[in-house]
Amino acid sequence: MKTTLAAAISKLLAVSCVLLSVPAMASDQWAMDQANPAHTGYIPVTIDSNKIAFRWKKQVSTSALNPITVAAGSIFASDWGYFNTQHLYAINKNGQLAWGKSFSDIFSINPPSYADGKVYVQTGNSDSDTYLRAYAALSGNLVFQAPHAAQWERYLAPTIYKGNVYINGGTYGGMYSFNGGKGKLNWFYGDLPQVDNWTPAVDEKLAYSYIGSLYAVDRLTGKHLFTIANSGQQQAVPMLGGLNDVFVVDGGMLNRFKTDTHKIAWQKTYNFNEDYTGQPALANSVVYVGTTKGSLVALDQATGKILWAWKNTAKGIVINNIVATKSHVFFTTENKLYAVDLKTQQNVWSYPVSGHLALGESGLYVASGDGTLTAFGLGLPDIFATSIRYFWSTAINATQTKTITIRNVGDKKLTISDITSASFAFIVKSPTAFVLAPNQSKQVEIDFTPSTAGLIETDLTVKSDDENEPEIIVHLKGKGISS
Numbered sequence: 129m130k131t132t133l134a135a136a137i138s139k140l141l142a143v144s145c146v147l148l149s150v151p152a153m154a155s156d157q158w159a160m161d162q163a164n165p166a167h168t169g170y171i172p173v174t175i176d177s178n179k180i181a182f183r184w185k186k187q188v189s190t191s192a193l194n195p196i197t198v199a200a201g202s203i204f205a206s207d208w209g210y211f212n213t214q215h216l217y218a219i220n221k222n223g224q225l226a227w228g229k230s231f232s233d234i235f236s237i238n239p240p241s242y243a244d245g246k247v248y249v250q251t252g253n254s255d256s257d258t259y260l261r262a263y264a265a266l267s268g269n270l271v272f273q274a275p276h277a278a279q280w281e282r283y284l285a286p287t288i289y290k291g292n293v294y295i296n297g298g299t300y301g302g303m304y305s306f307n308g309g310k311g312k313l314n315w316f317y318g319d320l321p322q323v324d325n326w327t328p329a330v331d332e333k334l335a336y337s338y339i340g341s342l343y344a345v346d347r348l349t350g351k352h353l354f355t356i357a358n359s360g361q362q363q364a365v366p367m368l369g370g371l372n373d374v375f376v377v378d379g380g381m382l383n384r385f386k387t388d389t390h391k392i393a394w395q396k397t398y399n400f401n402e403d404y405t406g407q408p409a410l411a412n413s414v415v416y417v418g419t420t421k422g423s424l425v426a427l428d429q430a431t432g433k434i435l436w437a438w439k440n441t442a443k444g445i446v447i448n449n450i451v452a453t454k455s456h457v458f459f460t461t462e463n464k465l466y467a468v469d470l471k472t473q474q475n476v477w478s479y480p481v482s483g484h485l486a487l488g489e490s491g492l493y494v495a496s497g498d499g500t501l502t503a504f505g506l507g508l509p510d511i512f513a514t515s516i517r518y519f520w521s522t523a524i525n526a527t528q529t530k531t532i533t534i535r536n537v538g539d540k541k542l543t544i545s546d547i548t549s550a551s552f553a554f555i556v557k558s559p560t561a562f563v564l565a566p567n568q569s570k571q572v573e574i575d576f577t578p579s580t581a582g583l584i585e586t587d588l589t590v591k592s593d594d595e596n597e598p599e600i601i602v603h604l605k606g607k608g609i610s611s
Contacts (some may be wrong), residue, residue, distance in 0.1 A: 129489045134611075156510060156596050158198040160241035161285040162407060162449060165330040166368035169409030171487050173596050174455045175468055177476040179507025181539075183491070184223040186501050189215060193495035195285060197451070198488030199242035200265045201512060201537055202226055203503075205495060206249060216240060217247055218268060221491065221537065221567075223503060227268030239285035241293075246271055248286045248293055252278050255299055260286065260306055272311035274303055281324035284365065289330040289347065296326055297335070303328055303337055305350060315350030326376060329366040329374070334387070336366045338376045342385045356385045357394060365407055369429055375415060377404050383415055384432060396432045405445060406459070406529035410453035418446020422461045424468050436473045440466075451487045458485055458492065465494060466559060479504070490538035509566075510538030511594045519576040519606030526611075527577045529557070532602055534590060535569035543593045544570075551586035553578055554604045578608025 141253040162169040189207035191214075200403045203219045214237040218226040224286030231237055236252040246262045258278040262271040277299040287294045292314060293306045300323035305314035321339045335347040340360035344353050360383075364376040372388040384393040397421055398404055408417040413429045422440035427433060434453045444461030451458040456467045460482040467477040483496035490510040494502040520529040536542035546561040557573040564570060578584055588602040 132375070132489060150407050154206065154611065155509075156488050156490065157195075157200075157242065158486040159243060160197065160287055161327050161365060162367070162409070162489075163451075163486075165287050166370070167287075167327075167365050167407075168367060168411070168452075169328050169450055170411040170452045171510060171596065172411075173453050173506070175453055175467075175506050175508070177456065177469065179503045179505075179539075180467065180477055180492070180508070182479070183503040183505050185503070188217060188219065189499035191499055192236075192376070192497040193483070193499060193501065194239040195484040196486045196493060196495045197240050197242050197247070198486045198491065198493060200245070201489070201535075202265065203486075203493055203501065204240040204242060204247050204265075205501060206240055207217065207499065209236065211235055212373050214251075216247070216263070216521060218247070218265070219501065219509045221489075221503075221549065223501070225251055227570045228244075229263070229268060232362045235338055236282045238283045241285045241288055242301070243288040243293075244291070246268055246308065246340065248308070250283050250286065250295060250297075252281055252283070254278065254280060258297070259291065260295060260304075260311065262308070262311060264348065274306055274311035276313075276316075279322070283324055285328035287328050287330050287335075292347070294328040294335050294347070295327070296324060296331050298322070301339075303335060303345065303350070305335070305347070307444065312337070313560070314348075317345050317350040317352060318374070319352060326363040327365055329368050329558075331368055336368070338364045338366045338374075338378070340378070342366065342374055342376070346386065348550065354387075354390050356387075356390050358385075360385065367410055369410055371417075371429065373429070375408060375410065376410060377406065377417060380404055380420075382415065382427065382432070383409065384429075394432045396427065398423075406447060407449040408459065409450040411452040411454070416450050416452055416457050416469045418450060418459055420445045422446055424450075424457060424459060424466075426473075438468050438473055438475060441474075447482065448484050451485045451492075453487065458487065460494070505539040507540055508538045509536055509540045509542035510593055511535070511542055511544075511590070511592050511597060511600060512537045513590060513600055513602055515601070516603040517574070517588075519604070521607045521609045522576055522578055523611040524578055524608050527575050529573055529575050531571040531573050532588070533571050533586040534564070536564035536566055538594075539566050541565055544590065546589075546591040546592070547572060547575070548589050549586060549604070550589070551584065551604075553584050553606070553608075554586055554588065556588070574604065576604075576606045579607045583607050 193205040302318040342356040381393040490508040
């Protein structure tokens with residue numbers, strides 16, 4: 129299969145695609161590095177380990193795969209290269225190529241992220257040929273490419289927060305913020321060490337980077353606000369705890385920084401011959417982190433006290449990232465994928481595959497160093513629907529009918545229990561309760577009947593038995609005009 133996707137890319141690139149990008153909302157998205165702007169690696173679903181099932185394994189590239197993104201019904205992946213042709217792939221849930229992009233003679237293409245119907249990725253060369261690029265998730269059409277400064281570096285996936293994209297960049301190091309819609313530069317903060325292989329973490333007020341010490345800037349202006357000094361040895365992806373705290377693994381230690389006091393709260397080592405390693409996860413006030421001997425350790429978020437540890441008798445080293453759910457924690461060593469049950473604190477499932485993990489839209493995915501992508505089903509229902517629906521301008525008291533599509537992208541039947549509109553101008557015509565089998569979809573008709581002139585907006589609420597999103601919102605927007 130080494131040439132299958134490459135050949136498919138050539139065919140797809142030869143065809144002009146006219147599909148439009150549609151903003152979409154799907155439950156359980158793994159939209160960027162460690163799933164979200166805080167990089168917690170947490171997806172709030174409950175899994176029955178007996179229902180984890182192998183789906184497929186595909187040779188996506190002859191090169192190693194970067195960390196991946198799972199959103200909008202697709203898996204977005206890129207491959208690792210060095211001054212050669214590199215790729216961005218969109219792969220559907222069945223493992224087939226939806227679209228692909230080739231980039232010739234570039235130094236690097238970095239991991240992708242997703243937001244609002246667009247896939248974001250950085251391609252790197254020198255100062256004059258480095259871009260933040262955005263593509264329509266459905267079609268692969270280019271939305272924009274925004275140049276930024278760099279010097280032959282590799283970055284992790286862009287971080288998206290409230291419509292803005294935050295990235296590592298700069299000729300001599302730094303952080304950028306771009307508008308995610310049109311690629312307009314918001315700001316650049318350049319007073320950072322020239323180090324690659326990191327991405328910011330972002331919350332309502334601040335954007336954070338960790339390069340041996342923790343740096344914080346105002347997320348809207350890029351103004352430096354504070355630095356928490358540390359005698360760190362490396363760069364890391366900051367993980368935000370939500371309690372004015374930031375976590376990083378550096379030098380074999382797990383570090384907790386307090387952003388209200390601008391101090392290091394604590395630094396924890398595991399034992400004298402076993403270090404902490406990899407990218408941790410955070411769920412329900414517990415930090416999960418791996419060790420250099422393949423063990424999983426759970427620590428109290430506030431105190432750093434070890435709550436429990438699963439000892440891996442097979443040894444090895446925990447690599448890449450950890451994924452946490454309500455019921456299990458997933459991680460890999462150099463040659464095996466593990467699932468540890470949070471109730472029993474024991475390994476309950478494993479599989480001989482290793483790589484970068486992503487858990488999204490009812491699937492678990494492993495992007496490996498040999499260019500393969502492995503998919504597992506989790507036995508969950510999962511709802512997917514467009515997040516916004518536009519209606520054409522309509523005469524007062526006339527009616528325009530449009531549809532929204534609701535789809536079950538999971539592996540278990542999905543029960544839709546109710547669909548309601550918050551405005552009398554938008555009326556749901558179709559049955560408001562139904563059941564969808566896995567991969568089945570249903571179009572729901574909506575009547576728009578304006579009684580006044582002007583813009584009319586409301587929310588459509590769809591209720592289901594999707595555990596992570598029992599309610600999703602579809603925004604409806606139309607305009608009434610005088611006849």
